[in-house]
Amino acid sequence: MRITVLSGGVGGARFLRGLRASLRESHPDGSGGTTAEITAIVNTGDDMWLTGLRIAPDLDSIMYTLAGANDEVRGWGRVGESERVSDELRAYNVGWPWFTLGDLDIGTHLARTSMLRDGLTLTEATERITARWDLGVTLLPVTNDEVETHVVVEDAGTTMHFQEWWTRHRAAVTALGFVQQNVSTARPAPGVLAAIAEADVILVAPSNPVVSIGTVLGIPGIREALAEASAPIIGVSPIIAGSVVRGMADACLAAIGVETSASAVAAHYGSRAGGGLLDAWLIDEADASEAATIEAAGIRAVVVPLWMRDIPTSAQLAADALAAA
Amino acid sequence: MRITVLSGGVGGARFLRGLRASLRESHPDGSGGTTAEITAIVNTGDDMWLTGLRIAPDLDSIMYTLAGANDEVRGWGRVGESERVSDELRAYNVGWPWFTLGDLDIGTHLARTSMLRDGLTLTEATERITARWDLGVTLLPVTNDEVETHVVVEDAGTTMHFQEWWTRHRAAVTALGFVQQNVSTARPAPGVLAAIAEADVILVAPSNPVVSIGTVLGIPGIREALAEASAPIIGVSPIIAGSVVRGMADACLAAIGVETSASAVAAHYGSRAGGGLLDAWLIDEADASEAATIEAAGIRAVVVPLWMRDIPTSAQLAADALAAA
Numbered sequence: 001m002r003i004t005v006l007s008g009g010v011g012g013a014r015f016l017r018g019l020r021a022s023l024r025e026s027h028p029d030g031s032g033g034t035t036a037e038i039t040a041i042v043n044t045g046d047d048m049w050l051t052g053l054r055i056a057p058d059l060d061s062i063m064y065t066l067a068g069a070n071d072e073v074r075g076w077g078r079v080g081e082s083e084r085v086s087d088e089l090r091a092y093n094v095g096w097p098w099f100t101l102g103d104l105d106i107g108t109h110l111a112r113t114s115m116l117r118d119g120l121t122l123t124e125a126t127e128r129i130t131a132r133w134d135l136g137v138t139l140l141p142v143t144n145d146e147v148e149t150h151v152v153v154e155d156a157g158t159t160m161h162f163q164e165w166w167t168r169h170r171a172a173v174t175a176l177g178f179v180q181q182n183v184s185t186a187r188p189a190p191g192v193l194a195a196i197a198e199a200d201v202i203l204v205a206p207s208n209p210v211v212s213i214g215t216v217l218g219i220p221g222i223r224e225a226l227a228e229a230s231a232p233i234i235g236v237s238p239i240i241a242g243s244v245v246r247g248m249a250d251a252c253l254a255a256i257g258v259e260t261s262a263s264a265v266a267a268h269y270g271s272r273a274g275g276g277l278l279d280a281w282l283i284d285e286a287d288a289s290e291a292a293t294i295e296a297a298g299i300r301a302v303v304v305p306l307w308m309r310d311i312p313t314s315a316q317l318a319a320d321a322l323a324a325a
Numbered sequence: 326m327r328i329t330v331l332s333g334g335v336g337g338a339r340f341l342r343g344l345r346a347s348l349r350e351s352h353p354d355g356s357g358g359t360t361a362e363i364t365a366i367v368n369t370g371d372d373m374w375l376t377g378l379r380i381a382p383d384l385d386s387i388m389y390t391l392a393g394a395n396d397e398v399r400g401w402g403r404v405g406e407s408e409r410v411s412d413e414l415r416a417y418n419v420g421w422p423w424f425t426l427g428d429l430d431i432g433t434h435l436a437r438t439s440m441l442r443d444g445l446t447l448t449e450a451t452e453r454i455t456a457r458w459d460l461g462v463t464l465l466p467v468t469n470d471e472v473e474t475h476v477v478v479e480d481a482g483t484t485m486h487f488q489e490w491w492t493r494h495r496a497a498v499t500a501l502g503f504v505q506q507n508v509s510t511a512r513p514a515p516g517v518l519a520a521i522a523e524a525d526v527i528l529v530a531p532s533n534p535v536v537s538i539g540t541v542l543g544i545p546g547i548r549e550a551l552a553e554a555s556a557p558i559i560g561v562s563p564i565i566a567g568s569v570v571r572g573m574a575d576a577c578l579a580a581i582g583v584e585t586s587a588s589a590v591a592a593h594y595g596s597r598a599g600g601g602l603l604d605a606w607l608i609d610e611a612d613a614s615e616a617a618t619i620e621a622a623g624i625r626a627v628v629v630p631l632w633m634r635d636i637p638t639s640a641q642l643a644a645d646a647l648a649a650a
Binding site: 049051052053082084085086087088089091092093094095103104106107108110111113114115116117128129132 | 374376377378407409410411412413414416417418419420428429431432433435436438439440441442453454457
């Protein structure tokens with residue numbers, strides 16, 4: 001079975017870890033192996049150049065989480081992290097003082113940057129970097145073109161990099177919209193269209209619908225490939241009981257005029273029959289009252305527990321998503 | 326008084342530290358201040374790109390030493406260094422496993438790389454980076470062009486970067502010669518020719534005559550500026566009692582057919598009257614017997630203790646060099 005997942009960073013990482021666990025549990029010989037191939041198509045809109053480093057937050061969040069090298073307490077980055085290099089950069093007045101790069105994380109960024117400078121694509125660099133770990137999931141950047149998300153802020157006409165808005169301003173500066181740099185000329189990275197076309201199931205992780213999944217869907221050719229895919233497309237709501245599960249995705253939704261609710265995000269993605277994305281949409285029990293609205297929009301609503309508190313609950317959620325397919 | 330010093334890395338750094346101490350001691354108001362301006366013209370032939378970082382070993386050795394941030398025990402790099410990033414790079418199979426980059430050092434390299442990527446020259450980046458510390462010496466890279474030294478090795482026609490030969494092979498692979506990349510089209514960096522023309526004294530630090538001072542002298546325009554300078558040029562021998570004080574400069578000298586002796590290096594530099602570099606040459610008491618040979622070559626020989634065991638002995642050596650002028 002080939003499973004393809006559209007994913008952002010932290011939420012997508014937890015979902016993918018659950019999916020991997022679910023498949024290992026269900027493997028018939030109980031070996032912990034899996035006959036399923038999981039491919040994640042990963043958002044690169046949060047990527048950026050900073051102090052000469054190419055940073056790819058979502059690819060790294062997924063890699064660290066699947067490798068068991070992530071910081072569970074902090075919720076992002078590497079466990080056992082330190083900040084010796086960042087302290088130096090601050091002393092030299094270089095970079096963004098509010099954006100901390102951990103030393104272990106810088107190791108990843110330097111490895112990636114070195115490969116890119118040597119002429120490798122992000123796809124190739126990601127393959128080499130992830131080869132260090134036994135991830136059980138193939139990570140594909142959605143594109144090898146730089147499509148960094150910029151945020152149009154209140155001060156009309158002013159834009160800032162998404163990371164500045166998200167990390168420095170904690171999304172507290174009102175966003176008027178989001179702009180993907182160079183998106184009109186971006187192309188899906190090698191393997192991406194095939195992973196969609198050849199999938200038996202396509203899952204949409206509970207990631208930020210605007211800047212994570214939105215970036216993936218914004219790359220020319222992706223929506224068309226999804227529309228033509230033979231696999232069912234099952235999404236998982238990132239909204240539970242009218243709130244975002246993590247991050248500040250509500251500020252992103254507000255910027256594009258979408259209400260922070262499971263049904264509004266479903267309507268934003270649209271029903272597949274109506275030319276949109278979704279065949280089915282997993283919503284939490286707390287949002288069961290929205291099921292009728294979702295179904296009325298032509299999307300099958302599946303009510304299950306959505307909280308990924310730990311690996312077992314994440315695995316159950318992934319199993320529910322597969323069952324819905 | 327304007328003092329300009331031609332310098333390589335570690336040996337030059339100690340000499341400069343001694344020079345600064347000597348001038349502070351001799352300042353008439355005893356304030357520890359100095360009315361002398363010291364400018365170091367620094368070798369960049371050891372520089373390189375490694376894992377996306379621009380590394381400038383000699384500039385950094387001097388900066389760390391003058392800042393008191395150098396590792397006195399190890400003899401190079403930053404004190405209190407760690408290698409967390411390098412361990413990561415090794416795990417990703419990136420870079421040169423035999424070339425360790427410390428975390429604090431990577432902070433410097435990243436700051437430099439970031440500035441270069443932003444379009445600053447090495448001169449400008451060096452000015453910004455050194456502004457962090459109270460060095461008391463202006464550091465000027467000899468050129469902003471990349472003139473990396475490559476070594477022609479036994480296997481005729483094969484070359485490797487100087488750092489590979491020096492650090493990985495410990496200079497144990499016979500060198501047939503050295504090649505400065507792009508040296509014929511390199512230009513002196515801003516400030517370099519003026520620092521030579523306007524100097525009251527020019528000193529040649531006890532650095533590697535071939536790959537450090539040799540690179541400085543190899544930049545088109547430098548030799549001419551030195552020949553025309555009104556200041557006396559005083560060199561300090563890096564050879565004591567027929568041995569190099571540090572490093573493996575003897576392997577470099579052998580490659581260009583120069584004997585490892587104070588007088589042979591003096592002859593290699595040449596007398597100023599004869600179209601060469603030196604007005605005077607400081608040699609150690611252990612080499613006093615070579616004084617006559619040096620004088621016969623048209624260079625004044627000055628016999629003084631050359632060992633820079635600590636700051637006081639380094640300061641005395643620098644004072645002797647100034648006195649010789």
